[in-house]
Amino acid sequence: MQQLSEADISAIKDESARAYELDRAHVFHSWSAQELLEPMTVSRAQGSTIIDGQGQSFLDFSSQLVNTNIGHQHPKVVQAIKDQADLLCTISPAHVNGARSEAARLITDRTPVGLDHVFFTNGGADANEHAIRMARLHTGKHKVLSRYRSYHGGTETAVNVTGDPRRWSNDRGDSGVVHFFGPFLYRSEFSATTEAEETERALRHLERTIELEGPSTIAAIILETIPGTAGIMLPGSDYMRGVRALCDKHDIIYIADEVMAGFGRTGRWFAFEHFDVVPDIITFAKGVNSGYVPLGGVIMDDAIYGSFAQKAYPGGLTYSGHPLACAAAVATMKAMDEEGMMEHARRIGEEIIGPRLRQIAENSKHVGEVRGVGAFWAIELVWDKESREPLAPYGGGSPEVASVVAALKEHGVVPFSNYHRLHVVPPINISEEDLETGLGVFEKVLTDLDFSR
Ligand code: PLP
Numbered sequence: 213m214q215q216l217s218e219a220d221i222s223a224i225k226d227e228s229a230r231a232y233e234l235d236r237a238h239v240f241h242s243w244s245a246q247e248l249l250e251p252m253t254v255s256r257a258q259g260s261t262i263i264d265g266q267g268q269s270f271l272d273f274s275s276q277l278v279n280t281n282i283g284h285q286h287p288k289v290v291q292a293i294k295d296q297a298d299l300l301c302t303i304s305p306a307h308v309n310g311a312r313s314e315a316a317r318l319i320t321d322r323t324p325v326g327l328d329h330v331f332f333t334n335g336g337a338d339a340n341e342h343a344i345r346m347a348r349l350h351t352g353k354h355k356v357l358s359r360y361r362s363y364h365g366g367t368e369t370a371v372n373v374t375g376d377p378r379r380w381s382n383d384r385g386d387s388g389v390v391h392f393f394g395p396f397l398y399r400s401e402f403s404a405t406t407e408a409e410e411t412e413r414a415l416r417h418l419e420r421t422i423e424l425e426g427p428s429t430i431a432a433i434i435l436e437t438i439p440g441t442a443g444i445m446l447p448g449s450d451y452m453r454g455v456r457a458l459c460d461k462h463d464i465i466y467i468a469d470e471v472m473a474g475f476g477r478t479g480r481w482f483a484f485e486h487f488d489v490v491p492d493i494i495t496f497a498k499g500v501n502s503g504y505v506p507l508g509g510v511i512m513d514d515a516i517y518g519s520f521a522q523k524a525y526p527g528g529l530t531y532s533g534h535p536l537a538c539a540a541a542v543a544t545m546k547a548m549d550e551e552g553m554m555e556h557a558r559r560i561g562e563e564i565i566g567p568r569l570r571q572i573a574e575n576s577k578h579v580g581e582v583r584g585v586g587a588f589w590a591i592e593l594v595w596d597k598e599s600r601e602p603l604a605p606y607g608g609g610s611p612e613v614a615s616v617v618a619a620l621k622e623h624g625v626v627p628f629s630n631y632h633r634l635h636v637v638p639p640i641n642i643s644e645e646d647l648e649t650g651l652g653v654f655e656k657v658l659t660d661l662d663f664s665r
Pocket of ligand 1: 364
């Protein structure tokens with residue numbers, strides 16, 4: 213990040229004070245009690261750094277809801293957006309546009325053979341809405357199965373397939389969605405003590421759920437390959453292969469929600485590549501262009517595409533395949549290749565983040581488990597390692613977790629936190645120096661913790 217001058221800082225302070233005042237008067241924030249909020253003002257960012265309203269720098273270990281995989285203000289992506297804006301800012305999805313065609317080509321170049329068609333959306337929730345609609349129309353069946361520990365978006369169907377408590381206030385129970393437990397050994401629902409047992413029991417539970425719900429009623433199973441917001445729990449390969457086999461056996465569409473885990477977050481283009489499975493539908497958003505301009509989409513296989521080859525697909529969006537968003541996606545995918553970001557993400561996960569977090573877990577009274585891959589890691593905060601009782605209740609926060617987040621921020625790191633967890637999810641191209649600095653802050657804050665009741 214360029215050093216800010218006194219004049220820059222003074223300008224940032226002035227504009228931020230006004231922005232804050234107007235925000236609190238007029239902006240309605242997501243998932244929040246409006247009058248209990250004290251949001252951070254950010255008007256500048258660069259790479260892995262964001263600058264607050266006082267001109268103070270913070271390491272962004274949240275990637276803005278696990279979104280800016282390529283970091284802030286990547287010059288190639290910024291330039292691509294400017295170049296496209298000079299040519300054409302918007303065009304309806306009914307027309308062909310070069311940026312859109314090229315984005316679809318580059319995306320499908322990165323998918324397994326047979327997943328060759330992209331329906332563009334504005335983000336992740338609407339990608340899941342459309343993926344489910346396509347699966348229902350293709351199969352002629354209605355029910356959708358999804359995991360309790362999952363997040364699939366805030367719109368109607370997406371929030372109903374979501375497992376976590378954000379679903380509750382929108383869920384009338386008539387959505388055709390049935391939830392099940394996925395594997396998660398640390399908090400096993402199956403009394404398993406080994407990964408193999410957890411996998412086997414979780415698969416048996418899913419199979420029984422399918423049988424008892426009736427395979428002839430189930431259109432799709434939607435799974436985050438690695439659940440993100442719900443805790444970054446890596447499944448075993450056998451689990452994913454087992455899900456694929458159950459879908460094949462019962463003529464159920466397997467939708468891989470790669471909105472958070474896709475486009476490099478785990479060190480691969482798609483997280484399912486780690487598990488040797490191929491879905492029927494992939495949904496994506498976030499990392500495809502790091503959210504520089506909103507973009508998401510549904511990638512479908514040839515069979516599902518075939519259902520809409522001769523009859524119209526009943527769905528669409530004004531901004532589907534928006535040229536500015538697609539130009540940003542093209543530049544993002546190219547920059548990721550040119551700058552070796554996949555290898556970097558894999559390496560920092562294996563050699564730096566994993567070992568450092570495991571060491572922190574050993575030395576901290578309140579870190580129960582750390583887990584992850586690439587630049588996608590979770591820290592499980594507990595009252596004590598024996599009981600594993602979460603440091604905040606399911607679906608809520610606690611003063612203890614709030615104090616940990618505040619301490620990290622005080623030392624210059626903005627984390628992603630959810631309930632009793634902290635997630636270490638910096639941009640996948642973060643420099644080793646910034647990464648070490650940020651992890652040093654986690655180490656200091658977490659090893660110093662000493663809560664009692
Ligand atoms: N799916 C997953 C796995 C997500 O993590 C998210 C958002 O965090 C969504 C879907 C929803 O995406 P959006 O917020 O772009 O609608």
